Amino acid sequence: MRRAMLIWLVLALVALTAFALALASGSSHLAPLELLRALAAPGDSVAGEILFKLRLPRALAAFAAGGLLALAGALMQVLLRNPLADPYVLGLSGGAAVGALGAMLAGLGSLFVNLGAAAGALAAIVLVFALARRDFARQQLFGALDASPRLLLTGVIIAAGWSALITMILTLAPEAKLRGMLFWLMGDLNGAESWAPALVTLAVCLAAIYPAARDLNVLLRGEALAHALGVRVAALRYTIYLVASIATALAVTTAGTIGFVGLVVPHALRLLLGNDQRVLLPASALAGGALLVAADTVARTALAPLQLPVGVITALFGVPAFMFLLMRNPRKA
C-alpha cells in the first residue's frame, strides 16, 4: 500500500514536470518567471492569453487522452488476457475513424468530426457487444476454460471491416482533405480545445474500475479460477469492456487514434512495477497522461512552425524505449 502511494506520487511529479515543459515551450518564448507570473495572475497579458487559451487546454487534453488510452489498454490486456491487446484491438478506433473521416468527407466542422468519432466509437462498442455477448457471460468453453479468444477474434474481424471502410473514405476523399484525415488517423492534438469531458471521464473510469482491481488480478489467472475464488466473472468482464470502451471513445474523440500509448505504457509499467492492478491502473493513467503531454510538446516544437501529429512522436520514442525495457528484462518478456 505504501509502495503504491510512493509510485503514484513519483508518477504525479513526472506528470507535473511534463506539464511545466508543455507550458514553457512553444513558438513564443516565455521565461520561467514570466510563466509563473502569468499563472498566478492571468489578467489579460499576452503570456496569460497564450497559457490559458492555448497551451494549458492542449496540455490538459493531452494528459486526459493519454491517461484514458493507457488505462483502457491495461484493462483490455486483462479482459483478453493477452499482452498484445490495446485499446483499439476490438475495433473501436476503426468505428471512430469511420465516423470522424466520414464527417470530414462531408465537409462538416470540427464539432461534427468529434460527434462523428463518438458516434462511430459507440457503434463499434455496440456491435462487438451484440456479436460477442455470449462470450462475456460464458464461463468456459468445453475444454478451453477460456472465452477470451473468441471475443478477440470477433474484435479483430470487425476491426478489419472498419479498416476497409477507412480505406474507401480515403480513396474517395479529395486531395485537400487527405492531410487532415491522415493527421486524425495518426492522432493529433492540434485544435483539441475541449479537455474537460476527457479529464472527467478519466476520473470516472478510474473510480469505477478501481474497487474491482484485485478481482482483475484474480481474473488474469483464468475465468474458472476467478469464479472459484468468488469473482462474479461475467459481470466483471462486462464492466471492464464498458469502462475500457468509454475511456477509449473519449480519448479518440479528443485526439484521434493515437497509437502506442495504450499498448506500451501498461507494459512498461508492468515490467517496472509488477502486475498488481491496484498499483497498475492509477499508475497507467498518470504515466500515459504524462507521456502524451511530453510527446505533444515535442510534436509541436521539434520542427516548428511545422506541427507533427503526436502519434508519430509516441511511436518514434515508444518503440526504442519499449525495446530497451524488453531487452533489460529478457526473462519477463
Add this chain to the structure above:
Amino acid sequence: MSVPLLEVRGLALAAGGRILVRELSFCLNSGETWCLLGPNGAGKTTLLHTVVGLREPQGGSVRLAGRALEDWPPGEAAQARGLLPQTTHDAFSASVAEIVLLGRHPYLGRWQWEGAGDREIVRAALRAMDLAGFEERDVLTLSGGERQRVALAALLVQDPPLFLLDEPVAHLDLHHQVLVLEHLGKLAREHGKAVLFTVHDLNLAARFADHALLLTPHGSVRQGPIGEVMTEHDLSYAFGHRVARLETAGRTLFIPE
C-alpha cells in the same frame, strides 16, 4: 451425523449434446478423500465444474454444507469450496508469491491489502508444496510440475473445507505426486477437510483415497468405499480395457493388460 460438505442428488450431466451421467447421487463428508475415476470424456471435469457452479447441470441438485449451490453468494462460496482447474494459463509474468497470495482473495475486504499474516500463510503453503525459496521466482520461468504445485499452494492458501481438484498430480514427478496426495489426505484426516480429486493413476487412487467415484462411458456410475469400487470387473468395464488387480506387500496394484 453432521451435514455433508457436498451433497449431490440426482445429477444429470451432458456436454456437446452427449449425456455423460444420467443420475448421480453422493455425499462427501468431512474427513473423506474421494478419487474421481473414469476414461477421457466420461465427465470428470464436467462434474467438478458443475459442483463448483461453473455450469448448470441438466438435472438434479448440488448442496454445499447443507445450502443449495445457487443460494451461495460467490464470495461466501469461495470460503466453502475451492477448485484446482486442470490447466491454468499464464500470459503475464508474476512472482510465485503474488500468484499464491491470490488464494487469500475471498478473505480480504474490498479495500483491504494483504498483510503479514497472509504472507505467512503463503510461506507455509509453499513449504508444504516443496516450494520454499520460490517466492520471488517468475511463474513464466517455472517448469510444468512447479507451476502445478504453485496452483496447489494457492488452493491451500484458500483453505476451503471442500477441496475439488482436477488432476492435481498431472505433470508431477513421482516424489511430488506422493507428497501432494499425502498432504491432501492429511488435510482430510487431521483437519476435517473433504477432498475430491480426479486422477488417471489407479495405483495412486487406491493408495490415497478412501472412497471412489467411477464414471463409465455409458452414463452409469459406481461409487463407494475404495475397495468395493476398484474391482477388476468394474475398472475393466469403465475403461474398456482389461485391468488386473494384484495384492502384494500390503499394497493393491492395478496393471493394465
